Amino acid sequence: MKILVTGGTGYIGSHTCVELLESGYEVVIVDNLCNSKEEVVDFIKEITHKDVTFYKGDVCDKKLMQKIFKENKIDAVIHFAGLKAVGESVEMPLYYYRNNIGSTITLCEVMNEYNCKKIVFSSSATVYGSPHKLPIKEDFPLEATNPYGRTKLYNEGILNDLYVADNNWSVALLRYFNPIGAHPSGLIGENPNDIPNNLMPYIVKVATKELEILNIFGNDYNTKDGTGVRDYIHVVDLAKAHVKAIDEVLKTKGVDIYNLGTGHGYSVLEIVETFKKVNKVDVPYQIVARRAGDIDACYADATYAKEKLHWEATKEIEEMCQDSYNFAIKYKNKHNN
Numbered sequence: 001m002k003i004l005v006t007g008g009t010g011y012i013g014s015h016t017c018v019e020l021l022e023s024g025y026e027v028v029i030v031d032n033l034c035n036s037k038e039e040v041v042d043f044i045k046e047i048t049h050k051d052v053t054f055y056k057g058d059v060c061d062k063k064l065m066q067k068i069f070k071e072n073k074i075d076a077v078i079h080f081a082g083l084k085a086v087g088e089s090v091e092m093p094l095y096y097y098r099n100n101i102g103s104t105i106t107l108c109e110v111m112n113e114y115n116c117k118k119i120v121f122s123s124s125a126t127v128y129g130s131p132h133k134l135p136i137k138e139d140f141p142l143e144a145t146n147p148y149g150r151t152k153l154y155n156e157g158i159l160n161d162l163y164v165a166d167n168n169w170s171v172a173l174l175r176y177f178n179p180i181g182a183h184p185s186g187l188i189g190e191n192p193n194d195i196p197n198n199l200m201p202y203i204v205k206v207a208t209k210e211l212e213i214l215n216i217f218g219n220d221y222n223t224k225d226g227t228g229v230r231d232y233i234h235v236v237d238l239a240k241a242h243v244k245a246i247d248e249v250l251k252t253k254g255v256d257i258y259n260l261g262t263g264h265g266y267s268v269l270e271i272v273e274t275f276k277k278v279n280k281v282d283v284p285y286q287i288v289a290r291r292a293g294d295i296d297a298c299y300a301d302a303t304y305a306k307e308k309l310h311w312e313a314t315k316e317i318e319e320m321c322q323d324s325y326n327f328a329i330k331y332k333n334k335h336n337n
């Protein structure tokens with residue numbers, strides 16, 4: 001079975017390609033490299049000792065997408081390609097709508113043309129906005145609080161509408177909580193070019209002394225120690241969920257929605273302290289004002305994924321912190337030599 005992975009050289013996409021290949025799937029990647037590097041294709045091959053077909057280009061480019069479907073008999077698609085920086089989406093909403101929604105429309109038009117109607121989509125816990133209670137279940141009310149979140153909600157709606165119009169579609173909407181960590185090989189991981197927005201990549205850059213100090217955004221939240229609580233999930237666990245979702249969409253029809261998290265919430269301070277302890281490294285920090293739009297706490301009820309996909313996260317927070325740092329050190333050594 002051949003799976004097209006859009007955004008396959010990105011953070012979650014690359015780990016998913018590894019898991020797909022190791023589960024016996026063939027993989028075709030399309031990525032325009034706007035937030036990743038081509039060398040990732042070689043690292044995926046190095047880890048798995050399997051071959052991968054790579055197309056450098058934009059999912060919004062219909063001719064390219066038609067060429068890919070013509071040259072490969074694609075059985076299903078995992079659609080990761082998208083822009084993901086919340087702050088940037090507020091500054092450049094049209095860029096986000098064009099890229100994140102335009103890519104889905106073009107992709108689905110071409111899938112229809114080639115009668116490939118099986119898709120797994122990368123959604124986000126951001127679609128729950130400020131949850132009224134915890135843990136979050138898939139049927140909670142949905143709300144977008146920024147253009148990025150709105151692209152996720154619209155894309156979910158588009159894929160749902162496709163199924164309503166044509167019951168041959170099979171759609172899995174995966175709502176990720178907070179992916180961190182890296183492949184244990186240290187070959188692939190998260191590597192933002194700019195100053196990171198997210199907690200773990202920021203901690204890593206402070207630990208490696210590329211940044212001076214971690215700013216903790218507020219210690220007056222209604223949480224165990226006052227700092228924000230999130231459901232951090234190891235990216236390898238998350239990647240394995242995609243293989244289960246692909247197994248499922250290949251054999252069913254309809255739309256299914258899954259929360260992908262561990263079900264446990266950790267505070268910013270707990271993450272910092274664990275990171276320091278397991279990696280034996282200092283992470284200086286200071287408490288600063290809250291970041292606009294942040295919520296107190298967010299963690300998943302992932303029971304449905306366990307029941308339907310027979311998937312559950314297995315990796316603990318210590319391993320997530322270790323693997324994040326291990327990747328950063330290896331990456332730094334490789335690129336500085």
Ligand code: NAD
Nearest residue numbers: 007010011012031032033034035036058059081082122124
């Ligand atoms: P990433 O930026 O590492 O990967 C996305 C990949 O898509 C990149 O390699 C980028 O070059 C590519 N891309 C973007 N637009 C494209 C286009 N039009 N055509 C071709 N390639 C394109 O991000 P990630 O963390 O791996 O996230 C993958 C998906 O998961 C995204 O849709 C993101 O919104 C979603 N998501 C991520 C998180 C998170 O915290 N990382 C949380 C929830 C949801």
Ligand code: UFG
Nearest residue numbers: 124125126176177178197198199202215216217228268294
């Ligand atoms: N935080 C800091 N300092 C930083 C960065 C983050 O204190 O430098 C705090 C935040 O205030 C928050 C926690 O660390 O309490 C986690 O923040 P992240 O930015 O890592 O993650 P978010 O939960 O804010 O958002 C992420 C993605 C969103 C996605 C959401 C749910 O950035 O796109 O998870 O999946 F929608």
